[in-house]
Amino acid sequence: MILATGSAYVGPLVDAISHARLSNYRSFFSPTSDNETLGLYQWNDDVSGCLFRAMSLLEIVLRNQFHKALGCRFGAVxxxxxxxxxxxxNLNPDSRDKVKKITHRKRHGTWLPRNPMPSPDDVVSKLTFGFWSHLLDVTHDATGQTLKWGEILVDVVPGHRMRQPTQWRQPERDALFARLDLCNEIRNRIAHHEPIWKLGPLLQEARARSGVTPVIVAPAPTTPADVIDRLSVYYDRMMELLKWLSPDVAAAYRGCESDARCRMLLTNEALDHYRNRRTLGTVQLDHFLGERRLAKVLKYASRHRQPVALKRGDAVVGHWTSHAK
Structure with missing residues (x-):
C-alpha cells in the first residue's frame, strides 16, 4: 500500500482509517503529527504484506508435506x-467437521455428500492452517492402530535436526505444535487486519499440559525497537519452519526480493523512514539508456532518502527505497 503524502490527503486518510484505529499507533509510537501516524500505519501494512506472502508459501508447503507423508501410509487414491x-x-471432532464442510453440504439439516465429491487434493487445499497443528493430536488411525508420528514427521520435516523417528518424543512434537500455532496466530492477525506489531510476551516453544507450563522467554514489547526485534524473531521462526519442511524451497525464498524487502522493513532505520515519510517520486525507466545513469539517479534518491516508483510507460514495475544516511 502506498499512502499519498501532502496536507491535502492527511485529514481524509485519517478519517477513512478512523481515529480509533490509529489511536494504538499514537499511544505506542508517540508520533508528533497525523502524517507521522499515517507513515507508521503504512509501515505496519507493508510488513504485514511481506509476512503474508511468506506465510502463503509456508502454508502451501506445510499442507503438501503432510499430504504426501500421510498419503504414503493411509487412504485410497x-x-x-x-x-x-x-x-x-481418528480425527478429533473439530478437525472432522472441517473436512466434512468441504466434502458435504448441509440441506434441510442433513449433511449430503457433494456431487461431484471433491478430490483429496481439493480437500487438502481448503483446510485451514490451524488444522495442521491439531493434526498432531491424532493418536490412532480409523482401525485403532497407534500412529507412528516419529516416522511420519521425519517425512514431513526432512530439514529438521531430528532425523530419526525415535527422536520425536512428546516434548519435541509439542515444540513443533507451538511453532505451527505461532505461525497460525501471525497469519490470523494479518488476515483480520490487526496491527502486526501489537504483541504479547514471547513464550517457550512448548505446549501446556499437566505438569508443563510454557515459561515467558521475553516480555511483551514496550518500545518500537522491541517490536522490531520481536517481529524479526517471528520471521526467522517462519523461515526456519519453511527450511524444516523443504530446505530447497527455503533456500530459493532466501534469495528472492520478498525476503530481502521483509528483512529491510524489519529494521529501526526503515521504521524511522516510514515515520518521516516523503512524497513518492517517479523514475521513468524508458528515459535511461544505461545502467550507470540509472544508478546515479537512484544514488541521489538514496542520499536524500527519497522513495521512488520505477515505471515503464504507465506501468509501475517496482519501488526503490533506501535508508542510507
Whole structure:
C-alpha cells in the first residue's frame, strides 16, 4: 500500500482509517503529527504484506508435506492422484467437521455428500492452517492402530535436526505444535487486519499440559525497537519452519526480493523512514539508456532518502527505497 503524502490527503486518510484505529499507533509510537501516524500505519501494512506472502508459501508447503507423508501410509487414491488419508484417521471432532464442510453440504439439516465429491487434493487445499497443528493430536488411525508420528514427521520435516523417528518424543512434537500455532496466530492477525506489531510476551516453544507450563522467554514489547526485534524473531521462526519442511524451497525464498524487502522493513532505520515519510517520486525507466545513469539517479534518491516508483510507460514495475544516511 502506498499512502499519498501532502496536507491535502492527511485529514481524509485519517478519517477513512478512523481515529480509533490509529489511536494504538499514537499511544505506542508517540508520533508528533497525523502524517507521522499515517507513515507508521503504512509501515505496519507493508510488513504485514511481506509476512503474508511468506506465510502463503509456508502454508502451501506445510499442507503438501503432510499430504504426501500421510498419503504414503493411509487412504485410497483419488481422481487427481492424492489419497484421502483424512478419512482413515481418528480425527478429533473439530478437525472432522472441517473436512466434512468441504466434502458435504448441509440441506434441510442433513449433511449430503457433494456431487461431484471433491478430490483429496481439493480437500487438502481448503483446510485451514490451524488444522495442521491439531493434526498432531491424532493418536490412532480409523482401525485403532497407534500412529507412528516419529516416522511420519521425519517425512514431513526432512530439514529438521531430528532425523530419526525415535527422536520425536512428546516434548519435541509439542515444540513443533507451538511453532505451527505461532505461525497460525501471525497469519490470523494479518488476515483480520490487526496491527502486526501489537504483541504479547514471547513464550517457550512448548505446549501446556499437566505438569508443563510454557515459561515467558521475553516480555511483551514496550518500545518500537522491541517490536522490531520481536517481529524479526517471528520471521526467522517462519523461515526456519519453511527450511524444516523443504530446505530447497527455503533456500530459493532466501534469495528472492520478498525476503530481502521483509528483512529491510524489519529494521529501526526503515521504521524511522516510514515515520518521516516523503512524497513518492517517479523514475521513468524508458528515459535511461544505461545502467550507470540509472544508478546515479537512484544514488541521489538514496542520499536524500527519497522513495521512488520505477515505471515503464504507465506501468509501475517496482519501488526503490533506501535508508542510507
Amino acid at each position: 483419488g481422481p487427481t492422484g492424492g489419497k484421502d488419508w483424512f478419512n482413515h484417521l
